[in-house]
Amino acid sequence: MDRIPILKVGDCLLVTIQVDMHDELAMSLQADLTAQIAKYASRGVLIDISSLEIVDSFIGRMLANIAAMSRVLDAQTVLTGMQPAVAITLVELGMALPGIKTALNVERGMELLKAYLSQDLEPEETDGSEE
Amino acid sequence: MALKSELFNITTSADVVKVRQVTRQWATELKFSLVDQTKLVTATSELARNTLEHGGGGSMLAEIVEEGARRGIKLVFDDKGPGIPNLELALRDGYTTGGGMGLGLSGSKRLVNDFQIKSEPGRGTTVTIIRWK
Numbered sequence: 001m002d003r004i005p006i007l008k009v010g011d012c013l014l015v016t017i018q019v020d021m022h023d024e025l026a027m028s029l030q031a032d033l034t035a036q037i038a039k040y041a042s043r044g045v046l047i048d049i050s051s052l053e054i055v056d057s058f059i060g061r062m063l064a065n066i067a068a069m070s071r072v073l074d075a076q077t078v079l080t081g082m083q084p085a086v087a088i089t090l091v092e093l094g095m096a097l098p099g100i101k102t103a104l105n106v107e108r109g110m111e112l113l114k115a116y117l118s119q120d121l122e123p124e125e126t127d128g129s130e131e
Numbered sequence: 132m133a134l135k136s137e138l139f140n141i142t143t144s145a146d147v148v149k150v151r152q153v154t155r156q157w158a159t160e161l162k163f164s165l166v167d168q169t170k171l172v173t174a175t176s177e178l179a180r181n182t183l184e185h186g187g188g189g190s191m192l193a194e195i196v197e198e199g200a201r202r203g204i205k206l207v208f209d210d211k212g213p214g215i216p217n218l219e220l221a222l223r224d225g226y227t228t229g230g231g232m233g234l235g236l237s238g239s240k241r242l243v244n245d246f247q248i249k250s251e252p253g254r255g256t257t258v259t260i261i262r263w264k
Contacts, residue, residue: 020151022144023180054151054169056176057234085169093173093238094224 004029006036012044012113013037013075018051026062033066037073043120044113045070048106050081060095067100076116077101080109133194134202141208142188147179150191157193157204161264171204171262174239178208178258181235185228186210186256196261203244203263211255218250 004025007014013036015029033045047063049055055063067077080103082090090097103109135157139150154175158168175191182189189210196205215221222240227233236258240246245261 020148022148024144053155054173054176056173056180057238058176058180083169085166088166089169089173089242092170092241093177094234094241095238 003032006032008036008040008042011040011042011117012046012110013040013042014046014048016048016051020053021059023058026059030062030066030069034069034073037070037075042075043117045075045077046106046109046113047077047079048081048109049079049086050083050105052086053083055082055086055090055095057093057095060090060093060097064097064100076113078103078109078112080104080106133196133205135195137193139191139193140188141179141182141191144183147176147183150179150193151176153193154204154206157195158262161195161202161204163204163262163264167262167264170242174242174260174262175206177235177239178206178260181256181258182208182210185215186212188212189255198263201263203261205245205259205261208258209255210257214252214254214256215248215250216252218248222248 002025004015004017013033015033036042037045063079070077078101082102101112103112139153140146141150151172155168155172158171163171179191187210189208192207194205196203220226222236224237225233243260243262247259248256250256
């Protein structure tokens, strides 16, 4: 079965969804991503959906689940690149994706994650374990 | 009245992807705006998934229809599944039996111009939608 590639960049994971996903593929992304967060102790997840032409309630729920699961695993999720027509449709459908941080593009999304991670590390820098 | 008509089976999740693509293609042919295309394709995805998950599979009849000067796309989702015992409840936002968000029916109704649903317990469900250009 095909899989959506997950790239590890420092302490973040990067996912670009570029295909019209069927439901099983969306479910496997959810499982793969949480497994990788745990494996690499990732602190941030960036999901770029700029190539997605629709987000229906199933994909929307999958994205919300990923954000919630990441949070439980101590990682912050940012969703980037949603097309305006997709945003309009999603809100009209009744899903405003509360609880998911978004950014207009990957660049801003990375900045957002960096800002979140540096701010988060300030209070307790006793982490100390250098790689 | 139908200018073009084609029937598609919905028996796997790959078929759901397929009917989404067909709807997108037809909407592009009719020169729907990008937002209208996106709304119709999203509604198609919701209803095709319902046909597959709740109806145990079925079909989608796609038609290009004309009424006076306007043209539109009419889609009929049909299954022979268990049916919906309480339609009023099923059309309510947030009501779900499938573990989803309960936005499939109520949400797709908001995304199209015409929405009709017929269901008989034990006989199946038919949902007809039209989006005019």
